Amino acid sequence: MKYEYLTNDLIEKIDSYLNKFPYKEQAIIPSLHEILEKYRDIPYKSLEELSDYLQIPLSHIEGIASFYDMFRYKKNARHHIRICRNLPCHLANYQSLLDKIKELTGADIGKNSPDGRWYIELVECIGSCAIAPAFLIDNDLYDGSSLDEEELKKILEKYK
Numbered sequence: 001m002k003y004e005y006l007t008n009d010l011i012e013k014i015d016s017y018l019n020k021f022p023y024k025e026q027a028i029i030p031s032l033h034e035i036l037e038k039y040r041d042i043p044y045k046s047l048e049e050l051s052d053y054l055q056i057p058l059s060h061i062e063g064i065a066s067f068y069d070m071f072r073y074k075k076n077a078r079h080h081i082r083i084c085r086n087l088p089c090h091l092a093n094y095q096s097l098l099d100k101i102k103e104l105t106g107a108d109i110g111k112n113s114p115d116g117r118w119y120i121e122l123v124e125c126i127g128s129c130a131i132a133p134a135f136l137i138d139n140d141l142y143d144g145s146s147l148d149e150e151e152l153k154k155i156l157e158k159y160k
């Protein structure tokens, strides 16, 4: 198969959008929805593949994917850390959690770690205020309230 993420079933759906709309650019958003539904995330490589398939510049597709919050994508890193910064998490000192995570991963907000393993993003409430400061690694939810550095290290080590 030519693509890793654009599997045949996805390509069929993308084709149906291409047939439906007069301009191929109009197929971008529904295609991103399909990718999100299938993978529960938008892997960066899927953007490259979509760009290749639609023959639309990657920068254009990236622009759309990063404009809409719902299309957050991993920016090419293997793991995506999302730390909540809304009020309850703010009061629970998400900043100190963020500082520790930055130090341990070498990544920064909006920037991959040099080894390409981590990408950090600050997000709005993830519906887990009871365990503030809450954070997600990929789709796994963590309680940051009582984590010491050793425990945090152990969690991070699970993600290669």
Ligand code: FES
Residues within 6 Å of the ligand: 084, 085, 086, 087, 088, 089, 124, 125, 126, 127, 128, 129, 130, 132, 133, 134
């Ligand atoms: S405010 Fe952080 S999870 Fe709700």
